[in-house]
Amino acid sequence: MTEAVSRPTLEAVAARAGVSRATVSRVVNGGDGVREPLVERVRRAVEELGYVPNQAARSLVTRRHDAVAVVIAEPETRVFADPFFALQLRGISKELTAHDSQLVLLLTEGPEDYARVGRYLAGGHVDGALVFSLHLDDPLPGLIRGAGVPTVFGGRPGWGDGSRGDGPTVYVDSDNRGGARDAVRHLVGLGRTRVAHITGPLDQTSAVDRLDGFRDVMVDTDPRLIVEGDFTPAGGERAMRVLLDRCPEVDAVFAANDLSASGALRVLRERGRRVPEDVAVVGFDDMLPVAESAEPPLTTVRQDIEEMGRLMARLLLRGLDRRGRDEDADPGPGKGLGGAPSSVVLPTTLIRRASA
Amino acid sequence: MTEAVSRPTLEAVAARAGVSRATVSRVVNGGDGVREPLVERVRRAVEELGYVPNQAARSLVTRRHDAVAVVIAEPETRVFADPFFALQLRGISKELTAHDSQLVLLLTEGPEDYARVGRYLAGGHVDGALVFSLHLDDPLPGLIRGAGVPTVFGGRPGWGDGSRGDGPTVYVDSDNRGGARDAVRHLVGLGRTRVAHITGPLDQTSAVDRLDGFRDVMVDTDPRLIVEGDFTPAGGERAMRVLLDRCPEVDAVFAANDLSASGALRVLRERGRRVPEDVAVVGFDDMLPVAESAEPPLTTVRQDIEEMGRLMARLLLRGLDRRGRDEDADPGPGKGLGGAPSSVVLPTTLIRRASA
DNA sequence: ACCCGGTCCGGGAGCGCTCTCAGGCCGACC
DNA sequence: GGTCGGCCTGAGAGCGCTCCCGGACCGGGT
Numbered sequence: 001m002t003e004a005v006s007r008p009t010l011e012a013v014a015a016r017a018g019v020s021r022a023t024v025s026r027v028v029n030g031g032d033g034v035r036e037p038l039v040e041r042v043r044r045a046v047e048e049l050g051y052v053p054n055q056a057a058r059s060l061v062t063r064r065h066d067a068v069a070v071v072i073a074e075p076e077t078r079v080f081a082d083p084f085f086a087l088q089l090r091g092i093s094k095e096l097t098a099h100d101s102q103l104v105l106l107l108t109e110g111p112e113d114y115a116r117v118g119r120y121l122a123g124g125h126v127d128g129a130l131v132f133s134l135h136l137d138d139p140l141p142g143l144i145r146g147a148g149v150p151t152v153f154g155g156r157p158g159w160g161d162g163s164r165g166d167g168p169t170v171y172v173d174s175d176n177r178g179g180a181r182d183a184v185r186h187l188v189g190l191g192r193t194r195v196a197h198i199t200g201p202l203d204q205t206s207a208v209d210r211l212d213g214f215r216d217v218m219v220d221t222d223p224r225l226i227v228e229g230d231f232t233p234a235g236g237e238r239a240m241r242v243l244l245d246r247c248p249e250v251d252a253v254f255a256a257n258d259l260s261a262s263g264a265l266r267v268l269r270e271r272g273r274r275v276p277e278d279v280a281v282v283g284f285d286d287m288l289p290v291a292e293s294a295e296p297p298l299t300t301v302r303q304d305i306e307e308m309g310r311l312m313a314r315l316l317l318r319g320l321d322r323r324g325r326d327e328d329a330d331p332g333p334g335k336g337l338g339g340a341p342s343s344v345v346l347p348t349t350l351i352r353r354a355s356a
Numbered sequence: 357m358t359e360a361v362s363r364p365t366l367e368a369v370a371a372r373a374g375v376s377r378a379t380v381s382r383v384v385n386g387g388d389g390v391r392e393p394l395v396e397r398v399r400r401a402v403e404e405l406g407y408v409p410n411q412a413a414r415s416l417v418t419r420r421h422d423a424v425a426v427v428i429a430e431p432e433t434r435v436f437a438d439p440f441f442a443l444q445l446r447g448i449s450k451e452l453t454a455h456d457s458q459l460v461l462l463l464t465e466g467p468e469d470y471a472r473v474g475r476y477l478a479g480g481h482v483d484g485a486l487v488f489s490l491h492l493d494d495p496l497p498g499l500i501r502g503a504g505v506p507t508v509f510g511g512r513p514g515w516g517d518g519s520r521g522d523g524p525t526v527y528v529d530s531d532n533r534g535g536a537r538d539a540v541r542h543l544v545g546l547g548r549t550r551v552a553h554i555t556g557p558l559d560q561t562s563a564v565d566r567l568d569g570f571r572d573v574m575v576d577t578d579p580r581l582i583v584e585g586d587f588t589p590a591g592g593e594r595a596m597r598v599l600l601d602r603c604p605e606v607d608a609v610f611a612a613n614d615l616s617a618s619g620a621l622r623v624l625r626e627r628g629r630r631v632p633e634d635v636a637v638v639g640f641d642d643m644l645p646v647a648e649s650a651e652p653p654l655t656t657v658r659q660d661i662e663e664m665g666r667l668m669a670r671l672l673l674r675g676l677d678r679r680g681r682d683e684d685a686d687p688g689p690g691k692g693l694g695g696a697p698s699s700v701v702l703p704t705t706l707i708r709r710a711s712a
Numbered sequence: 713a714c715c716c717g718g719t720c721c722g723g724g725a726g727c728g729c730t731c732t733c734a735g736g737c738c739g740a741c742c
Numbered sequence: 743g744g745t746c747g748g749c750c751t752g753a754g755a756g757c758g759c760t761c762c763c764g765g766a767c768c769g770g771g772t
Contacts, residue, residue, distance in 0.1 A: 007479075007480055009727095009728055009729085010728065010729065010730095011728080011729095019751080019752085020751065020752045020753075021728090021729080021730090021752085021753090022730080022731080022751070022752060022753080022754095023750090023751060023752075025729070025730060025731085026730095026750095026751090029730085033749075033750065033751090034750075034751085035749090035750070035751095038750090038751085050478075052475065052478065052479035052480070053479075053728085053729075054416070054480070054727085054728050054729070055412075055479070055481050056411075056412045056413075056415035056416045056421070056727085056728080056729090057412075057416050057727070057728035057729040057730090057757090058728080058729055058730075059412035059729090059757095060410070060412045060413050060416055060727090060728080060729070060730090060756095060757045060758065060759085061728090061729055061730045061731080061756080061757045062729085062730065062731095062757090063757085065412070067460075070461075085441065085442045086441045086442070089461065089463065090463055093461065093462075093463040094463075094465065097463075097465075097469075097472070102460050102476075102481075103460065103461045103462075103463075104423075104458050104459065104460055104461075105426075105445065105449065105459045105460075105461045106449075106459075107445065107446055107449040107450075107453075107459075109450065109453075113453075116453070119408065120458075122406075122408065123363075123408035123409075123411070124363055124408070124410070125411050125458075233645065233648065233649045259645060259649075262645075262649045263649070266649065266651070269651075287645075289589070289615060289618075289643075289645065289646050290645050290646070290649070292589065293589045293615075293618045293619070293622065293646070295622070295625075295651060365757095365758055365759085366758065366759065366760095367758080367759095375721080375722085376721065376722045376723075377722085377723090377758090377759080377760090378721070378722060378723080378724095378760080378761080379720090379721060379722075381759070381760060381761085382720095382721090382760095385760085389719075389720065389721090390720075390721080391719090391720070391721090394720090394721085409758085409759075410757090410758050410759070412757085412758080412759090413727090413757070413758035413759040413760085414758080414759055414760075415727095415759090416726095416727045416728065416729085416757090416758080416759070416760090417726080417727045417758090417759055417760045417761080418727090418759085418760065418761095419727085
């Protein structure tokens with residue numbers, strides 16, 4: 001059997017280069033304070049032996065792991081019936097890679113898993129955590145903050161953006177409310193007067209925010225024009241039927257996501273309403289396979305998902321960095337980006353297609 | 357600042373329980389060979405102090421990491437415009453969790469990243485790897501095998517299932533060829549005689565296998581009824597137009613995935629062909645948001661994606677296990693599952709909806 | 713009464729690395 | 743020319759854990 005050849009150690013490199021372990025270590029970690037000829041010799045030895053530092057040994061003494069946990073609560077993965085998930089991870093991965101950090105993925109299967117995640121995070125295996133949990137009543141965020149691990153949340157957590165215990169909650173979200181406003185304003189700009197809203201499940205902050213955005217524009221709207229959906233096509237169909245029954249003269253619909261919009265579209269077609277002539281429809285997410293291949297292609301609100309991921313990682317890493325520095329040196333004012341990282345809300349863009 | 361309280365060590369637990377480090381270690385690792393009263397005392401001490409083993413220290417001596425890398429090559433993530441990715445990861449995660457292993461996610465941005473991945477894997481940071489790379493010409497699989505890390509592939513790698521250097525290649529795939537056969541047989545069973553095929557990009561094994569399945573049934577088919585697509589709706593549209601121009605009497609289409617099927621559907625509608633009356637359409641993947649909300653809902657071939665992930669992880673872990681045991685004991689014959697793990701091809705199911 | 717085997721526990725070495733500290737060297741300054 | 747300071751380098755301790763080994767203890771066979 002191909003026995004794994006025991007990998008070379010610092011010691012071996014040192015011997016080969018004719019220097020001490022300490023010097024090799026210095027070179028491997030940047031090479032400051034080592035004279036050029038030696039650096040060169042060590043580099044060559046490293047090369048020749050194919051030396052790769054043993055991360056376990058390093059972590060043992062530095063207490064850093066160059067690893068970040070990404071926690072995704074199970075209920076979300078159902079919602080991620082689109083590239084959302086993949087894109088977010090991609091953004092995160094890119095940023096982490098650029099900082100030589102690893103991505104440890106923690107997926108939970110319901111609350112019974114939360115303890116495991118909590119233990120893992122508290123166990124000090126990672127330097128920080130990126131957490132997705134967008135439900136108002138989810139205990140996960142609290143639990144994680146309890147673990148005392150630097151954390152950045154994806155999406156505004158349920159308890160708002162206030163502080164909770166130690167330090168402010170840092171999150172990255174897209175501007176759901178603003179995006180919703182844009183969508184509704186677009187419909188209004190089209191001359192539509194009976195604008196309805198199919199919401200998402202209102203235990204999710206994104207759904208709530210989009211509803212708020214809708215209300216911002218349609219201030220005194222007939223409450224019967226707001227129907228709760230659940231981010232699924234089936235929910236969109238149900239909601240659209242309700243809407244049509246309650247209020248046949250509806251001439252525009254803002255659906256809280258593309259999936260429900262596609263359901264709404266189907267019902268409208270079934271009932272003989274032309275889109276956009278009779279009823280204009282706008283979705284949210286710009287979930288491509290759905291939005292582009294809808295009939296007609298969907299006007300929708302796009303969010304830069306990959307950028308969200310990248311930003312989350314950047315915020316976390318910056319925080320870790322800061323934390324590291326703070327220990328020995330006063331940060332000093334005016335470092336430019338010096339302050340504690342704070343939440344970021346990313347802008348959205350209205351993508352005009354045929355449906356509105 | 358909330359200074360991270362230094363976490364308790366084995367030593368601390370030992371002191372509290374009034375035993376030696378070694379005994380605590382034994383208890384923590386299963387407690388064999390320690391008498392009950394002591395076990396109990398140690399357990400309590402662990403509990404009271406909230407002791408969590410330091411994985412770095414442990415890895416340093418055991419050379420195990422209880423971590424598995426999941427490598428996903430960038431080109432794939434584009435294709436994963438559906439829950440495929442998420443589901444697969446979920447399956448993997450479940451299985452790994454059940455075996456107390458962590459999931460380290462490695463996403464690559466093009467071939468320039470491969471070196472990084474290779475280095476990481478060769479660096480001995482993980483016990484094994486699960487690799488997704490479904491392109492015929494991708495150097496990644498070879499590179500990874502070179503790193504000498506136990507690996508299971510997701511999807512049949514390009515070079516076939518033969519061996520390559522040391523040991524056989526282990527992979528998990530769904531039965532693309534068989535699924536395609538089922539789809540085409542279904543169309544034939546419907547009485548269709550001019551069955552066309554819109555392929556996927558033929559540098560991917562799944563696309564090739566589906567084409568082979570098509571050919572298995574349509575042995576002497578007119579080559580003009582086979583048009584290359586690219587797994588996208590736009591590609592499906594293009595292919596469908598070509599098909600209709602070349603061969604207006606076509607009465608059935610088997611598209612290599614749901615996305616291209618949706619494109620085909622749109623063109624058919626545009627050209628006034630009724631589905632399924634004039635042209636029956638079958639897709640592949642059962643990508644829900646697309647297949648279910650297509651017009652009409654798509655008959656398609658479903659694969660159990662989550663199970664694929666779970667199986668990949670299981671195969672890998674089993675291999676690791678075996679490797680560990682082999683070192684001191686002869687495995688002995690007839691262990692039931694005792695042999696070296698070999699590749700698995702999962703069955704598919706035809707899902708009948710309205711389009712065929 | 714003795715010894716032998718087995719079971720259980722503690723001592724101690726050492727995994728590969730970082731980091732502090734002291735020592736050696738050299739230039740500069742008085 | 744002496745001394746001081748700064749820059750490099752090496753020696754050594756120790757991170758928290760596992761695991762080998764030896765000693766203590768107990769029971770049973772002769």
